Structure formats: structure tokens, C-alpha cells
Amino acid sequence: MGVKRRLWWLPALFLAFCPALPAAQNEDADYNAAARAFEDELWARAEKELGRFIQSYPDSNRRPLAVLLRAQALLQLGRAGEAVELLETEQSRAGSMADAFVFWLGEAEQRRGRPEAAAKRFRELLERFPDSSLRLEASVNEAAALAAQGRWERAAELLGDEKGVFQKLAREKPDSDAAVRGHLLRAEAVWRTGQGEVALAILQDASRVQLPAPLAFRRLWLEIQVLQSLNRVSEALPLTTNLVGLARSMGAPIWEGRARLTHAAVLEAAGDAAGALALYRLNLATNVPPEVQSESAVRLGRLALAADRAAEATPAMETFLQVQTNSPITDLVMVLLGELELEQCLRAAEEGQGGVATNLLARARGRFESVLDRFPDSPYRARVELDRGWCLWLAGDWAGAAAAFEKAAAGLPEGPARAAAHFKLGDVKFRQGRYQEAIRHYREVTALAEKDSQVRTQLCEPALYQIVRSAVEVGDLAAADQAVSRILSEFPGSYLTETALTLQGQGLARHGNPRAAREIFTRVLEKFPDTPKKADLQLAVARTYELEGNWQAAVEVHRRWLEQFPRHELRPQVEFALGWALARLGEDAAALQVFTNFVALYTNQPLAARAQWWVADYYYALGPAAFVEAERQYQLLATVWSNHPLAYEARMMAGRVAMARQAWSDAIGYFTNLTSDLRCPIPLKVQALFAYGDAVRRLPPADTNAPLANFEEAARIFAKVLDFNPTNTAAARAWGEIGECYLQLATRDPAHYATASNAFQQALSLPASDVPTRCQAWVGLGLVNERLAAVTSDSERDTLLRAALDRYVDVLYGRPLRPGESPDPFWTRRAGLEAARVAELLGEWRQALRIYERLRDLLPPLQPGLEKRMERVRERLAAGDSSTG
Structure with a gap:
């Protein structure tokens, strides 16, 4: 927010003090000189002159105002810590300006990166000064400080409370910048908490006010982000053109650069990689601020890799380095170029282009080593060491790779990159036969996974497998059992190993290999035949066959397991898995027997409802001759396992089966049970309303004098869908069905054609249709x-x-x-x-x-x-x- 706008109260204060001034000409002149420097945004001069005034006239009644102005000048100079110190020192002498001191303390705390302290200051103002003219802005700034802490839900709650400070004051000054800023912040807060449609409604309300260009830009930018998050890219795309046009009218390269970034991101989402790359390249121009250039360069490299269009990104980056020889992001662009070449090297190697791969590897390594030589203070040095380690690893220089990965692990912050460095250190030690050291580095990865979800999903599981392999080599049963236990408990559905790690921008990809996983499990069983994890490992072996789609082998392993472990606690799960494998193998009769027995033996098991669902589906798939039995089986599921998530689905399926056998009244009974159940999930309730309306219009008329009455009733039922959400896809479909009903009603009363036409138009008008x-x-x-x-x-x-x-x-x-x-x-x-x-x-x-x-x-x-x-x-x-x- 601009300083001039924040100081709307300055002229009034200035005039109020003037009449009471003593006739000390020097004080007048000194204050006026300092204040005018502030007004002209000569921040260094203003800070110096105001400091001299405060020191020269300690008893002046202008002193509090001079302190406030000096604090703001310090903020403009990036010296937020000094501003806090000044305001706290002078706070006891603030007098009638005490609320402004608290306000600017909050601003200063926010500027120096302490949002929690800032939020407390703004809350203090709201609680201590009920008549302060700064309350509206303080309420917005408190929410902004909470947002800066990631506390979006609390920010949304404060700004959305109809009885709260913000809503009350915003209603009094709806067109003020502070009110608009608060509404935009609320829209962002509800969007970030998963309420995209609510955010859109707030943003559309804000569009009715004539906004200053920066706020108009933010409103439009937010609308584009929300539409993207709702997968409504086709609606977001035209808005990006408006955003670029607005940015051009603002006359500063940073706005155009940010608008192009947004436009490019939407083009990416729309699948237009060429268009997005062109915009990112434009943002590498000389007049674009470094922070926008930096983000554009990163996105350019990432998209070039993802879309396999490195040839379009590399020349642009090389031209940038040639033209902008003193750019503050030269080191970053060199790193990105090296990473592009490293990824191209890996792809060329996979395609058997050995010569091309060798040349690319040499160029990438040269880029990384040049960064290390030319930029000793670069913030990317640890990242470059990780990249250089990859180059040395691919060249077979294990000692050199280990040294580079060591430096990377020591210098990188906690997260995926440090985890990757430790993982590759583990790989080097494993290749060198230093298995205990390998285990230590793999354990570093698993420890980092506890703090970072990306590490957990990308590297934790393969690190655990490598621990198992290393432990098997040295006969460390305890280490192997511990790692196997984590694999089986935390990653039961994948069993990935022999991971091929590939640089993908700054991400790491992994590829599953069930056969390799099976070999590791088998090796553990051979090495430690009496391991307490024997049953779990054999079950994991069966799972690897399932992942390969080798259902015959899975069936055989499951049957052997059931013979070998007749009283094991996992027996119900294995019997279910056997039935599932038989079904996938096409042996439905055998699967039916397994699932039927399962339901009888393990009624209280969590998987029993799913077994019952399979049985019901089996009869439904047999066709009309088995519809009655299928309906009975779905009813059984809904009755016996009434608290299971599948119970509502089963009632819905029973209704669909009744529809299939043209038992319209029976079907209506199932559907109305769902629509009247307050606990029924909304999406399923909406499905039931559609099915209910469809069943009603299929019923024979109860009154021969009103043969189309059922269509009128069906239209009312479809209209209830609109109560849940009047603008989503289901609402559009409901309008279509209402139109169909009135199309039928119009055969008796042509006046209904207008109603039908209106309903169809409503369906077409909704963007979500x-x-x-x-x-x-x-x-x-x-x-x-x-x-x-x-x-x-x-x-x-x-x-x-x-x-x-x-x-x-x-x-x-x-x-x-x-x-x-x-x-x-x-x-x-x-x-x-x-x-x-x-x-x-x-x-x-x-x-x-x-x-x-x-x-x-x-x-x-x-x-x-x-x-x-x-x-x-x-x-x-x-x-x-x-x-x-």
C-alpha cells in the first residue's frame, strides 16, 4: 500500500498543530523542511532531518508526529528493526497518537518478517482503541499478518464475520481502499481454504467498485488463480488478456512481467506450451525486474523439460547471458541451463544416443563448475554441488560424486534437495561396498521424510528398500526388519525399489519395479528364514504379482500363505485378496464362493462390506434374471453395515436395480430414503434426486384426468438440486431435466413452452455445464x-x-x-x-x-x-x- 494513501490523516494533524505553535521560527522551519522531504519521498533526507528535529526539540508538541514520520521513513529505507526500536522507545510519549504508534509498530513488525508479532499489535489497536480511525486498516492488516503465517482459515474467519470489526467498518466505507483490500484478502483466504466458488462471488462483488490500478490488478489476478484451481481454464484465459492490458496501462515493467507470468501459467494449464514458453522468454528482457526474470527463468526451464522443448528454452537463456552480462540472476540462469542440459543428457542416454549424452554431460558439468568458480557467494552453490554430483555420478567418478554430494547435503536446507543428496551419498557408499555408511545416509532420508511430504512421497520408500538391501549384505537382521516393517506399514500399495532417480527441473521422479521389490523380499526370506516378518514378506511378494497384473501367481501365493499361516491375524485380508485376485483372473464362480464365505465368517471385518458389494455387483452383472437377487444383496449391505461408507452407495444401487427391472415405486422408496437422510453425503443425495425425478416421470399417471402430473412433480424434484449449489454442473443438468419436463407439460398447455425454453437457457448460461x-x-x-x-x-x-x-x-x-x-x-x-x-x-x-x-x-x-x-x-x-x- 502506498505511503501517501496511508497518511490520509497527516494533513489534518499538521493543520491542527499549527495554530498552537509558539512563535519559534527555527522550530517551524526545521519541522517544515523535514516534513516536506517526507512528502516528496526523499526518505534518507527525511529520516535524517526528522531525527535531528526530535533531538533538537525534545519538548515539542510535534514530537510524536515527527517520530511517526521518521519510523515510516525508516521502513521505506528497509530498516524495519530501527523503526520498531524508535517507536517502542517513544511510545510512552505518544499522547493522543497512541493508536498510530501501535499501528505502525504492527507495520514495522510485518516488514521485518515477524507476522505473529504484527498480528498482536493490530489486535492490540482493535481492543484498546475503539474510536481509532485506523481500525478498518488494522483489521485488514491483522488478517494479512495471519495469512503471512499460513493461518488462512483464521484470516477468512475474521474478515467474514458479519459482526466483526472489518465487516462493520467496511459497510460504512465500502469504496475505501482498505475495505476493498480486505475483501480481496478474504477472497484469497477462502480460496486457499478450498472454497473457490465463494471466493469467486466475493471477487465479482469487488469488481463493481472502481478500483485503483494496483487493486484492480490484484482482483483480476486472484480471479484467474481461483478459476484455474477450479479447472475452469477456458474462463481464466480471456481474463489474462485483460490483466496484460491493465498492466500495460500502469506503465511499470514489473506489472507487465507479472501479468505475462500469469498469462503463461494459464496457457500451460490449457496445454499451450509454445505460447507459455514464448511469454517466459519475453520476461527475460532487459527492462523486466530481476525477481520476475528469476521466476520466469525457472518456469521456462521447468516447462521446457516437461514439454520436451529444451531447444526453445536453451537459446533464450544463452542469449540472456550474452546480452545481460551483469544481471543479478546470471548465476541462476547458468544453473538452469546446466540442469536443462543434464536432463537432456539423461534422455539421450535412455534413447541410446551415447555421443550426444556425453557432450551434454560435459557442457552441464562445465556450467556448474563455472558457477562455483565465478560466484563464490551465490545462494545456489549447494544446489550446484548436488547437480555437479549427478554429473560425476553419471561419469562413474564415485569419489568425486561423494565429495559433491557431501557439500550439497551440508549446505542445502531441509527438504527434497538435501534428501536427494543423502540418497545419492547412500548410493555411492552402496556401490563401494560400504554398507553401514550407506544405511546411515538412507536413514537421513527417512528422517527428513518425517518433516517433508515431498520427501516422503518421492524418496522415503526407495531409501527404505536400499536400507533392506544394505542390511542383507552385512547380515543386520534388526536393520532389515525395521525397514521392512516401515515399508509394509507405510507403503502397502506400491513396493517400489531399484528407483531410477531423474532430475526433472528441481523435482525427482521415481519409477516402480515390483519384480525388483520381490527379489529383495525373497532375499530377506532366504537370508533370515526365521524372521518374525515372514508372513508379512510373503504377503508382500503376492502384492508384487498383483502390481504386475500376474493374477495367477498372486492366487497361488495367497493359497500357499493360507495353508502355511492358518491362524495368522492377517488371514481375513489374505482371503479377501484371494477373492479379488480370482475375480481379476476371470474365475468369478470361485471368487463368489470366497467372498460369500468371507461375509459369513468375518461380518465385523472392515473388508466385509466390500466383499458384500462384490457379491451384489456379481448378480447385477448377470442381467435381468438376477436383478431381484442383486437388489437383495445391496439391501443386505445397507442393513448389516449401515455405518459403512458403502451403505449409502448400496441403497443407491438398490434403487438403480429397481429402475432396471421397472419397479418404479420400489426405486422411489430407495431414492427418497437417501434424499431425506440428513447424513447422506451431498453428492450422493444429488444423484438420488436425479434418479427420484426420473422414476417419478416414469410412473403411470394416478389420475387419468391429469396424465402429465408426474412431470410437474418431477420438475419440482429436479429443482431441489439447485438448493445445494445453483451454479455447478449438477445445477446445469437439473435445469436441462426441468426443461424436458416442461416440454412434456407443454403438449397439454402450450404456455409451458416458454418455461421449458427458459430452463434450457438457464442450463446453457451456467459456465459449469x-x-x-x-x-x-x-x-x-x-x-x-x-x-x-x-x-x-x-x-x-x-x-x-x-x-x-x-x-x-x-x-x-x-x-x-x-x-x-x-x-x-x-x-x-x-x-x-x-x-x-x-x-x-x-x-x-x-x-x-x-x-x-x-x-x-x-x-x-x-x-x-x-x-x-x-x-x-x-x-x-x-x-x-x-x-x-
């Missing part, structure tokens, strides 16, 4: 036009039919599709057939023939039926009816 819903609405609007044509005068009939034809053809041609979407086969077929039929009604036989031909080409399975229709149309054309439409 999916392809089938949009196509349904488009076709529905066509049907409205067509049916209105049947009840209107001849003069309007053709106009309405042609409007209907246009709607159908639009769907056939893919007009409702957004970028990256594919046509829906059902609606393509439906729209095409409707279009051809209306073309025939209009006597436009050539157009009808072309539509049939297009349908035949798009949907080959329809060819036999279409050929008969096409032959009929050709006969009409041959008979002389050659209307072209």
Missing part, C-alpha cells in the same frame, strides 16, 4: 421451436422449423463445444436424426441427405439404418423434388 447438458439444452430449444411450429400459423411455421433445424445442426456440427472438448455421441446422433427429419419436413431433401451422410461418417455403427433413410431421400430427389434448402 458439461457437454451432454449443453447439447440437451440446445436440442431442447430446437424441440420447443419445432412444436411451436405445429400450433402456429402457416406463415410462421417454416420460420420456426428452420430455427429448430438450426439448433439441431448446431449440435451436429459441435457448436456447443468449448476448446478441448469432444462431441457427445448420444446427442450427436439425436441431433443429427432430428435435423434430417426436420429437413425432410421442409422438403429440403439434399440437405437431409447430407446430414445423413455426415451422421454415417461420424457414427459408423448407424450405417445400416441410415442407408434405408438415405435411399428414401434419394428416391425423392430422383422423382424431381430437388429442393436444396
